[in-house]
Amino acid sequence: MSEFGDLRISDSLTVPAWELSEAFVRASGPGGQNVNKVSSAVQLTWQVAASSLPPAIKERFQKLYGSRITADGRLILEASEHRGQLLNRQAARVRLAEMILKASVAPKRRIQTKPTAGSVRRRITAKKKRSEVKSLRGGVTGED
Secondary structure, eight states, X not given: OGGGSSEEOSSSOEEOGGGEEEEEEOOOXXXXXXXXXXXXXXXXXXXXXXXXXXXXXXXXXXXXXXXXXXXXXXXXXXXXXXXXXXXXXXXXXXXXXXXXXXXXXXXXXXXXXXXXXXXXXXXXXXXXXXXXXXHTSSOOOOOO
């Protein structure tokens, strides 16, 4: 079980093994008798708020994956794409590592720029044209 120790995300980020818990359940879908006998699907549970990750990464993670986090702050990942328990455990851990890695990348700050002269000119021309179209509407009264 040495390969399922701490979850290493990058050189500086690691999730300790005690923060992760795994439950093994029966996989749904086709598979014949094997699917009814063997609990090969894995449910990986991780307490996001109580984790040892830096606060900035936790905040970005909750913003990115908030819809997948339960009311009590747990993220539950289920992996059942493989027939074997070992491969499903690896798949769930890889998926979690990718999610944390994505949250660890700080978004680039947008540098505000001025619109080009051409884009301003096109915008004003389009507004004038639209104004003319609208001014031609209505105004017709019926005189007897």
